[in-house]
Amino acid sequence: MARFILHETIINASVDEVWNELIAIEDWKWNRWTKLKADNPTEGVKGKLLASFEGDDTWKEYDFTFGRVSESEHLLTWMGGAGPKDCLFSGYHTMQLEEMDDSRTKLIHREKFGGILPAIGLGLPFKTLDRNYLLMNEALKHHVECK
Template identity: 30%
Template sequence: MERLDEVGTLCDLTHMPSVETSLVIDASADAIWKVLTDFASYDAWNPVVKKARGRASVGADLDFVLQIGPIKAPIAARVVEADGRELRWEGPRVRALSPIARGSHYFRLEALDETRTRLVHGEDFGGPVFALPWKVLGPQLEKSYAALNRALAREVERRDR
């Protein structure tokens, strides 16, 4: 199915957009996991996910404010993976909104050795809300997620001192 986006180009609604970023961090996967799952500390270091409340356990509710540039959006998600190497949450929890807009946000930790880990951070999106403005939203999300990665690395290194 194809539709016109706001600049008049075709976008394919059968292939929903995604963003994936990565960064090698000079720390163990365990050290990164501790910071990544410490939601209460996100306000101190995280430029994208603010006011996070919840637990990093499968089935737990996670509430936060997503800040992408000047836009702030309250998010109600559910943790679907939390095994020490991958943290993934999906939202919205309100099922009525899922056909319109949904996301599966993930962080994967790939140990390169005992002191270096590749962080793979991204999100898979679904629903027509994301398909139409993707040419504007996609690059902004990628930039914001990369900034989150760098902030996470700084926070892990700060705590490791």
């Protein structure tokens, strides 16, 4: 049984403005919950994901690999896992932008968790992650709209 998190947020800015902030992973000052440390956001590039479950600068480190990254689709994905063939845990994270009109963008932020641990409710604090992904959306919205 997989677990899912999904949040959608309307940002009052053009899709290109939001994309430029989202893809600039080295400059995620707006994000107190997740940092992606990698050479560049390109499919197949491996890196370290830093997670602060309480947004308090206490970080846990996880390995990840970028999945599909597409400027034309405004899509940024990454994944990670544990155990043989990720049987204990897997996560597939997606942040995608949809242009609503010239000055509004929908951010669709989701993650699908698989493996034995999420199926039995273990591995990560899923309620906290659900809250944090919403907070990430709101922080990106605030950052872009207040520039």
